[in-house]
């Protein structure tokens with residue numbers, strides 16, 4: 001089981017959370033103006049890297065906040081969690097002390 | 100309004116469990132019981148609104164905690180942090196109407212939500228030197244005293260059931276706030292866990 005650090009509550013078991021897919025997908029500025037292909041890309045197409053991935057999680061059984069997690073999809077290493085509206089490069093989120 | 104008071108006495112979700120609790124409890128080691136009908140009021144407001152938070156303090160005599168998963172006490176009320184803009188206010192039995200009424204008046208100028216959720220959860224109290232071990236049988240929280248002590252609360256799972264865990268003293272005494280429909284399941288699980296001690 002993963003130990004996930006909620007930026008509000010701290011470390012909790014994975015069972016308290018729900019996964020929400022890739023994060024930082026920006027809503028198109030003018031959806032009416034873009035092509036069907038571009039709209040389809042926005043709705044359905046996601047990255048699927050082997051390695052570090054920025055994803056959204058919901059702390060369902062805790063504070064019920066959405067937040068971001070930077071996680072390695074091949075090793076499950078959780079690099080950092082950070083609040084909505086923050087960027088992964090700011091280190092104001094909960095950072096792992098070791099490694 | 101007196102006319103809106105319920106005409107029949109309320110039924111506690113775990114009424115009838117008293118003998119099971121006595122059987123499972125061992126004085127000074129670990130004891131379990133129900134504390135039903137404590138007033139529960141859900142409050143939501145913008146935590147950066149200093150005037151709104153001051154109004155709450157003036158009205159109830161309790162400061163809204165801003166640190167996640169902490170509780171503050173004052174004037175017979177407790178305020179539990181549930182989320183950055185959400186608190187659970189706990190007061191004496193029967194005080195929910197007064198809490199809601201006074202807060203609605205005090206917070207009228209501000210964007211807020213105040214809701215009586217007294218019937219949403221009942222309260223179990225797990226007390227004694229082994230209470231921490233019993234709780235750890237079904238709960239993934241780090242309950243070590245250096246992490247979780249008096250004045251701490253957390254929304255989490257115990258044996259797959261959603262709970263608000265709230266430690267009120269050093270004995271330790273844990274209050275476990277649970278949905279009425281899950282209360283018998285939780286009580287059954289805890290009574291079983293207590294057999295070991």
Ligand SMILES: [Zn+2]
Pocket residue numbers: 006007008009010059062063064065
């Ligand atoms: Zn949380």
